[in-house]
Amino acid sequence: MARLVGGFCVPHDPLILGNADAPPREQAARVMQAFAQVRARIATLRADTAIVIGDDHCTMFGPGCVPAILIGTGDLEGPIEPWLGIPRRAVNNHPPLAQHLVEAGFEAGFDWTVSRSLALDHSTMVPIHLALPVGTRVIPVYINSGGDPLIPGRRCLELGRMLGAAIASWPGDERVVMIGTGGISHWVGMSDMGRVNEAFDRRILGMVEARDLDGLARLSAEEIVATAGNGALEVRNWIVAMAAMPPYNARVLAYEPVPEWITGLGFAELEVAP
Template sequence: MSDIVVGAGASHSTLMNTHWDQVVHTDRAERFRDALGQARDAVAAARPDVAIIIGSNHFRGFWLDMIPPFTLGVGEVLGAGEAKTPSGPQRTEPEFARALAEHLIDRGTEVAISARLQIDHGQTHAIQYLLADLPIPVVPLVINVFAAPLPRLDRCAELGRNVADAVRALGGDRRVAVLASGGLSHQLPWPADWRDPRGDDEEFLVEAWLNGRGDWQRYDKRRREIITAAQPVLFPEFDEQFLADLESGQLARYTEYSSAELEKLAGNGGQELRTWLTMAAALGFAPGRRLAYSPMPEWLTGMGVGLIEPVGVS
């Protein structure tokens, strides 16, 4: 029987790759970076055969012409390569991914599938740091966290539970890591609602989200300028509580929030915490370990790393 042997969650930010020389809170940045290394070592120690990476996509692999709530990469997986993140074909295991998709649908989670999926830093950041130098194939599971209407948080937890059931139902004896990329609190300078953009920047972003398929690089320079010009908005008290709830095994309580309530507490970037909830649900909401928390205004994000190691799995 296959089984999940480790779960990890980590924030992502391409500014970590491109703006390290502008960091003021160096101790915080180094604490986060070192925690990524600790998480990577814990993943390596668990000896997984495959890693399911639950993450978002920042309109470089999905666009408003087609954006499902949940999508599983079941074939070729390509890194977009923006901001010094991994680019090109990634190591995959299509047979496992396709079987996983079938089992998920049998359990009532109708995931979309992609036989050629382009992922961006919403997942390649995890490949770059949590799987650094590890020859582990990946199965991307993309959750829509940006284009309203978003999937309910309780449905994300259900997805996680069904991932666990599906892994156990698969034949063989694969050891599976489940990694979550995103969060913690942050506020992106994006439209509150893509259906109602306000001002030139928001209208440009919606245009990029709608028309970027096959041509996202054309929009990337100005997109990057809009992001780097943003004023940081963090919610450290929320982040501290979220990580405390990870440690006590209480993350399931966040499934009671609506999207609007979560945004009020953690900013629009806090919608990415769906990835952590899905991962934690796949681990049975077992108590975890907080490895680091670093509020990083320079990276516009509350940067956290957490780990869940299931009891009884050797």
């Protein structure tokens, strides 16, 4: 049967690729080293499939259509943003496992939006490009953590737990990793854009290491936005990944506050307990 062999929380800041030379060289190098560390760990885990949790930033379907949860079950390609500076390419999906997740979700009361042909944005393509070994299959899951109507933190817990149970029930011999993506503090298109709240970021990373999922889920959208900007709502992507995991130990791999990339960038590993 399928196994969740590991999980990671990583940034998806598009400026990492789109404006790579903006921060001090040493700081940019540390961010890239953290991605390389994640990629090496995924290779060591011999993962063949990654479920990548992103949010569509209201660009993939236009501002008039914001699905609560969406899964890509067929053809994938990306990125949709040419200014990221990486070639648009096909991304390998795992359609049978993706369809199994759809069916399990429907059974559990999750009304998926299902896309059989999906163009991926930076929230999944940055980690796919930087953190996944070549050939890793990808099942993208998008949640509306980027804009109204926002998915509640508690629903993210429920979604993650459903995904974990569904993976465990799949009869195939897949080795799966969960990737929660997103920045920590950042203000997108707001007056404080470019500010980083390091204290908030370290608080969130401490909650990740403590596996305090309930505490993360209790953070209201109002508190997050007031303290760390609208972009910090992406911590809910992390909640989904963390909630899917079997018993695990968490450790922070790196943290960099990068005003030039308008974001506090955190990396954590969710290591399956022996």
